[in-house]
Amino acid sequence: MDFTFNESQKLFYDSVVKFAKKELCAHSVEREKKGEFFREGWDKCADFGLLALPVPKEYGGLGMDIFTCVLTMEGLGYACKDSGLLFAINSHVWTCIIPILHFGTEEQKKKYLPLMCKGKMIGGHAMTEPNAGSDAFSIRTTAVRQGDRYILNGTKIFISNAPIADLLIVFARSGTQKGFAGITAFIVEKETPGFSVGKPFEKMGLRTAPTGEVVLADCEVPAENRLGREGGGxxxxxxxxxxxxxxxxxxxxxxxxxxxxxxxxxxxxxxxxxxxxxxxxxxxxxxxxxxxxxxxxxxxxxxxxxxxxxxxxxxxxxxxxxxxxxxxxxxxxxxxxxxxxxxxxxxxxxxxxxxxxxxxxxxxxxxxxxxxxxxxxxxxx
Ligand SMILES: Cc1cc2nc3c(=O)[nH]c(=O)nc-3n(C[C@H](O)[C@H](O)[C@H](O)COP(=O)(O)OP(=O)(O)OC[C@H]3O[C@@H](n4cnc5c(N)ncnc54)[C@H](O)[C@@H]3O)c2cc1C
CATH class of the missing domain: 1.20.140.10 (Butyryl-CoA Dehydrogenase, subunit A, domain 3)
Incomplete structure (x- = not known):
């Protein structure tokens, strides 16, 4: 194993640290007290390319290797005082962009990734439910296929970015199989009929990262928004x-x-x-x-x-x-x-x-x- 970073990785790290110190730290204490998401900072991060790190160039990303991704996040953690903003970025990139990139159809990648890389669409993922946390594969949210759509019903809790999200990857139980084999993932956009988000939770820390509850009440998700195969969640x-x-x-x-x-x-x-x-x-x-x-x-x-x-x-x-x-x-x-x-x-x-x-x-x-x-x-x- 060789953990030596090359010159361009080091230069990128330095530029990230400089950017974060200059653009992301001002007024972070006030935002923290109020629990306020830093939308302007988010947009600046998008312009810098920080939401696009692992995404191939053809989908609007920077096409960076995982080492550079890790080093970049390390630099942000070092230099950015708005830890909630970083948490929101992390949820967006690793729990929403990455699954779409690795499991999405070509249409899904083309539709969502460029907008998510630019920060124009904010994402997250929704697995946890009031009665299913650590035991994630005991979720009760159901997805029933009806023609060209799935009808989702259930409640998700503690969902990072939910109050500001344009789309979430929602995990639900489809078919008759129990446990992990019955879980399927869906890309659910916020305008989808039957999708609603509760008001943000007050948190002990990471206060500038909005966290909320998601309710799916006969939520009609087009079949083409299934992410991966049925049972592949x-x-x-x-x-x-x-x-x-x-x-x-x-x-x-x-x-x-x-x-x-x-x-x-x-x-x-x-x-x-x-x-x-x-x-x-x-x-x-x-x-x-x-x-x-x-x-x-x-x-x-x-x-x-x-x-x-x-x-x-x-x-x-x-x-x-x-x-x-x-x-x-x-x-x-x-x-x-x-x-x-x-x-x-x-x-x-x-x-x-x-x-x-x-x-x-x-x-x-x-x-x-x-x-x-x-x-x-x-x-x-
Ligand atoms: C800031 C924050 C952001 C989050 N963001 C998201 C998100 O974006 N999407 C999402 O889906 N979820 C999110 N979550 C939810 C998170 O994944 C769950 O809180 C976590 O998995 C634990 O589930 P729980 O809270 O229901 O606790 P429980 O599972 O009820 O656990 C309670 C306690 O029991 C222990 N325990 C449970 N089972 C076992 C076992 N088998 N062996 C030993 N100990 C056990 C736990 O370790 C814990 O100490 C977030 C949570 C937080 C705090």
Whole structure:
């Protein structure tokens, strides 16, 4: 495995960092307080090409390899203070664009991808239901074929981007097969009769990323909007999760790098007992552990990217990456607060925000417990 980035990848990373610092950070604290989505920032990201990274040029994308995608998300996580905006971008790209790209018909790709790359259509995906979270394949939303359409009925919950989405990939149960074999995916546009979205949830963190409930009441989806084959929804879901568990969590890696810089700077400046607090081993050890987490996170993320770049599946490795990165981010965020003492706990110093954002990472994309179950099952347990 070779994790050396070439010159053009490094240049792109630098330009992403510069762009994010200049264009995406202003007023992020105010937006966070209000829970306001940064539409202008979204449009700027689209103009920069950040919504189009993995999409081939023929569909309006940049045609980038997965390594460059991971590196770009890392740069955004490092430099962009609007973590909710990044979360919305992640949902759009990895859970909506990628499945359409990999499982869509030529017509679907031509219809949706150029508009999604330009940010003119916002996407997301809807699997979770009030009674089916970790046990995703126990969903109850039904899709019944009637002539040239499917009639969908059910409720989806905690859906990222739902309040701002133009289309969602909705997973539903079709036919008579139980469990994973009965799941089918559909592209559902917001104007579809019978489709409605509830008001956004108030969240602990990632507050600028709108999250909502989706109701499908006799929702009439044209048959041509089925994504993949009937019963193919679970394979599609697993495939997109591998992308999400690597590329989305690269933003966590970037955030941990920014967090580390802030902690090192503070530990050098802040004096107690006549000495910089970084000279106290209890403090420097916390910082050393933060660095270890970053380096190990990099290795496992880049390994997943390498496997996928070789055309290999990486279900075990992406579960390990997701688990390790999300738990590392929570621990490093706790340490960052501890290192900053009372200042770290006060919102105005923008250190506690990391923790509020990080906690969600242990839940979405499959909880930590579910990742451990996955890893154990690969070991034959
Ligand atoms: C910020 C955010 C964004 C999200 N975005 C989306 C989205 O865009 N689309 C979407 O479909 N969903 C989304 N979700 C939903 C998310 O995928 C679910 O919340 C998650 O899968 C857990 O499901 P649940 O909340 O129902 O918890 P539950 O499944 O009820 O789990 C509750 C607890 O029980 C544990 N548990 C459950 N089963 C087991 C088991 N077999 N072994 C061990 N422990 C177990 C869990 O780990 C957890 O600790 C989002 C969630 C959040 C927080």
């Amino acid at each position: 679970s394979a599609l879901f697993h495939s997109e999760m591998e992308w999400e568990r690597s590329c989305l969590f690269a933003t966590h890696l970037g955030a941990m790098e920014a967090q580390l810089e802030a902690c090192v700077k503070y530990a050098k400046q802040r004096e107690q007992f006549g000495s910089a607090i970084g000279k106290f081993q209890a403090v420097s050890s916390m910082i050393a552990d933060m660095k270890v987490r970053i380096e190990l996170s990099k290795l496992i993320l880049y390994k997943v990217a390498w496997m996928k770049s070789q055309g290999k599946r990486a279900p075990l490795e992406s579960a390990i990456a997701k688990l390790y990165l999300s738990e590392s981010f929570v621990q490093s965020s706790l340490d960052a607060i501890q290192i900053h003492g009372g200042y770290g706990y006060m919102a105005e110093f923008e250190i506690e925000k990391y923790l509020r954002d990080a906690v969600a990472g242990k839940i979405y994309s499959g909880t930590s417990e579910i990742q451990r179950n996955t890893i154990a099952s690969w070991l034959g347990l």
